[in-house]
Amino acid sequence: MADINIKKGHDIQISGKPELLVYPLQKSKTVAIKPSEFRGIKPKLLVKEGDEVKIGTPIFYHKSNPDLKFPSVGCGVVEKIQIGPRRSIEKIIIKLSDKENCENFKSYRLHEINTLSREDIVESFIAGCLFPFIRQRPFNKIPTKIEFPRDIFISGINTAPLSVDLDLALQRKQSQFQAGIFALNKLTDGNVHITYSEDTVSDTMLETKGAVHHTISGPHPAGNIGIQIHHIAPLNLKDIVWTLNAQDVVRIGTFFLTGELDVSNITTVVGPSIKKPAHYISRIGNEMTSIVHDNLQDENFRLISGDVLTGNTSSMEGHSNFYDTTITVIPENDEREFLGMLRPGSSTTRYSLTRAFFGSKSNGFDFSTSKNGSERYVVPINAWEDVLPMDIMPNPLYRAILVEDIEEMEQLGIIECDDEDFALCSFACPSKIDVGGTIRQGLDLMEKES
Amino acid sequence: MLKFIKNNLDKVRDQFEEGGKFQRFYPLFEATDTILFSTDEKTNSGPHIRDSIDTKRVMILVVLTLIPLYIFGSINIGYQNAVSSNLERGIFGNFLFGLFQILPIIAVTFASGAFWEILFAIARKHTISEGFLVTCALIPLTLPPAIPLWQVAIATSFGIVIGKEIFGGVGMNIFNPALMARVFIFFTYPSNISGDKVWVAGPDGYSGATALSVPASQPGENAVSLLTEFAQFDFSWMNMFWGWIPGSIGESNKLLIILGAIFLSYIKIINWRVIVGAVLGLVGTALITNFFSPYSSNSMFTIPPHYHLVMGSFLFGIVFMATEPVTGCHTDKGRWYYGLIVGSLTVIIRSINPAYPEGVMLSILFANAFAGLIDWFVVQSNIKKRMARYAQ
Numbered sequence: 001m002a003d004i005n006i007k008k009g010h011d012i013q014i015s016g017k018p019e020l021l022v023y024p025l026q027k028s029k030t031v032a033i034k035p036s037e038f039r040g041i042k043p044k045l046l047v048k049e050g051d052e053v054k055i056g057t058p059i060f061y062h063k064s065n066p067d068l069k070f071p072s073v074g075c076g077v078v079e080k081i082q083i084g085p086r087r088s089i090e091k092i093i094i095k096l097s098d099k100e101n102c103e104n105f106k107s108y109r110l111h112e113i114n115t116l117s118r119e120d121i122v123e124s125f126i127a128g129c130l131f132p133f134i135r136q137r138p139f140n141k142i143p144t145k146i147e148f149p150r151d152i153f154i155s156g157i158n159t160a161p162l163s164v165d166l167d168l169a170l171q172r173k174q175s176q177f178q179a180g181i182f183a184l185n186k187l188t189d190g191n192v193h194i195t196y197s198e199d200t201v202s203d204t205m206l207e208t209k210g211a212v213h214h215t216i217s218g219p220h221p222a223g224n225i226g227i228q229i230h231h232i233a234p235l236n237l238k239d240i241v242w243t244l245n246a247q248d249v250v251r252i253g254t255f256f257l258t259g260e261l262d263v264s265n266i267t268t269v270v271g272p273s274i275k276k277p278a279h280y281i282s283r284i285g286n287e288m289t290s291i292v293h294d295n296l297q298d299e300n301f302r303l304i305s306g307d308v309l310t311g312n313t314s315s316m317e318g319h320s321n322f323y324d325t326t327i328t329v330i331p332e333n334d335e336r337e338f339l340g341m342l343r344p345g346s347s348t349t350r351y352s353l354t355r356a357f358f359g360s361k362s363n364g365f366d367f368s369t370s371k372n373g374s375e376r377y378v379v380p381i382n383a384w385e386d387v388l389p390m391d392i393m394p395n396p397l398y399r400a401i402l403v404e405d406i407e408e409m410e411q412l413g414i415i416e417c418d419d420e421d422f423a424l425c426s427f428a429c430p431s432k433i434d435v436g437g438t439i440r441q442g443l444d445l446m447e448k449e450s
Numbered sequence: 451m452l453k454f455i456k457n458n459l460d461k462v463r464d465q466f467e468e469g470g471k472f473q474r475f476y477p478l479f480e481a482t483d484t485i486l487f488s489t490d491e492k493t494n495s496g497p498h499i500r501d502s503i504d505t506k507r508v509m510i511l512v513v514l515t516l517i518p519l520y521i522f523g524s525i526n527i528g529y530q531n532a533v534s535s536n537l538e539r540g541i542f543g544n545f546l547f548g549l550f551q552i553l554p555i556i557a558v559t560f561a562s563g564a565f566w567e568i569l570f571a572i573a574r575k576h577t578i579s580e581g582f583l584v585t586c587a588l589i590p591l592t593l594p595p596a597i598p599l600w601q602v603a604i605a606t607s608f609g610i611v612i613g614k615e616i617f618g619g620v621g622m623n624i625f626n627p628a629l630m631a632r633v634f635i636f637f638t639y640p641s642n643i644s645g646d647k648v649w650v651a652g653p654d655g656y657s658g659a660t661a662l663s664v665p666a667s668q669p670g671e672n673a674v675s676l677l678t679e680f681a682q683f684d685f686s687w688m689n690m691f692w693g694w695i696p697g698s699i700g701e702s703n704k705l706l707i708i709l710g711a712i713f714l715s716y717i718k719i720i721n722w723r724v725i726v727g728a729v730l731g732l733v734g735t736a737l738i739t740n741f742f743s744p745y746s747s748n749s750m751f752t753i754p755p756h757y758h759l760v761m762g763s764f765l766f767g768i769v770f771m772a773t774e775p776v777t778g779c780h781t782d783k784g785r786w787y788y789g790l791i792v793g794s795l796t797v798i799i800r801s802i803n804p805a806y807p808e809g810v811m812l813s814i815l816f817a818n819a820f821a822g823l824i825d826w827f828v829v830q831s832n833i834k835k836r837m838a839r840y841a842q
Contacts, residue, residue: 236840236842311498424497426497
């Protein structure tokens, strides 16, 4: 049990904060799963266009491990399999039927789960296509072969801009969450760690048994699982840990209790360009049009699956990503300000972590996609260090990656890093350098060499 | 009007972009374009939103902080001239006199600086860096008002080319380019700048000792009493603090420098650790020299720490030169050591080295050279901690 207090970092005050109420969304016509978003997965299809699938039907698997199967996230007909460059499978679109059915597997009572053996649990995970909901550190990707982890970490707090309030999202899901924790407990010889905010009120996490509880306070990236691992039990060389989103733990628990895969997600639809920012009941791989339908208030906008720091640009025809539970819409920028660099600035025109403008750091700033400057060489004024709550030196690490010095990257602790933890560094950088992107390059290089 | 400028810029944009007639001069176009209008670049990779700060803003704020120093510098030049020629002119008259002294220096600095910056930008095909604005704004402040303009031009060229561009430009340089410019004059034309004679824009042949050279030239005395007794200039602590003494253009008023330091630290552009480290280093080393002063005939040993602080260009150097983020240490722990080195070396050079009464410039350049090494030790200590954990 740790009580972590994060000091470095920053909660970006972006407008379009979600209301703490959950609304339904209209049912969408299609859902999709994008094999390309799973790093390191080589998909082999199990279905073809025109096949009928149910929720939970395996639709592709990882080439070198047939047990690593990916579920259909909707019930209906495989409408289209989009093939990208070099015959990669980009997207599998499923046209939903009016009434959706699920594949049915064996279910258990809550207390039974605790008595199951590791083999039983693994069998259920394979049958239910649950492994894709787990991600492994180092490298933050789906475990492609089963090596039981040192520990399993679950973040019960989101601090990324405008992300889901997990305390709200997990309300009244105590038994499902508990079931998920019991199941995960069998998969590690170490502990299942859950970390949540000191202000958590719902019993779902507070009353959970079979897990080590931690509390964390402080600004973003306190909710990032990488930061929590770093402060609870940092990764050593050759360590493997698994991480899960809290909502996916509920999903796993539901699967064990009902034998069915629940594909719903509480998702925030947020940002300066959204009329009614709030929590909505969405689903995995949902259609963007049905998510932001009628909810837009700008003409020229950017649709992002994920939060503003780590999300991917999408389009109205697109679908949300597998793990994303935030959909952000921000205006595209096309303004140019006369002598912008000399203006004193005000709380409506400037937002900065430095104090180089008057009245910045307003409460609810209308961010746009403007880069606010051009890329330059690094001017080290501690912009990165001030937002990275880890005992890791971002500047030397960045340089080690640029010169591809694997040994030094390892010494500087790259295996503990993930690009999402460095997103704030990129945000704050006066030279507009994408630090997170470089960290990802470094991780990819490490992985290739190891 | 604005629209007119913008439309015209947009009209000629094609010709400067790739494939255009003036493709080679794109850096020049880009600089004009983005100085006039903030960039319309959008995020494409990484975070979709970004902080409003950019290097242009960082650099321009440093330049703005220097403007009060220019104003006081002008007034002081006029005042020193009036004193030396037995004139009465009033503050505004002094200001105008000084302004006409320094405007040519500023013009020559910026002209030669811009020439090299643009030449390298075009030849190397990189964008024109805003950093040269700061460098060129700093150089005149470090120079005496009576400096020959051709020396200014050569020194600026040396500072920009050897100090910065041959390393690859802003962000890659090892030594502070503005100090490189000054050190060039210091070693090549020592008679004009070495710091043992004052620099007054006054009648021919008018000269005198600087505050630092007074105790340096008279062994076996107490520095403070030497300074108080000194007849030609008022070298009292208060007067040196307020800066009504001859000196380089921008270094004499200590209050403005301290206010500048507070402002730049507050907006998080310079790092206060360097400044505090340097002051601690200076005070500590000065106390040591004070302790040993009874055993030496060197009057410099008797200068108390608070006199060291206001004498010479120490404050100006540590606030505007040592804090330069690229050439200093890049780690917070390193910045403390780096500051300590600058501070204590300044006293050591002032007191022990007989050739140069002033030492802050040399000690900053020396610390610049060691900044990488200091950082290396700091990074190694971080690595060692992690390796010990890995080994468990």
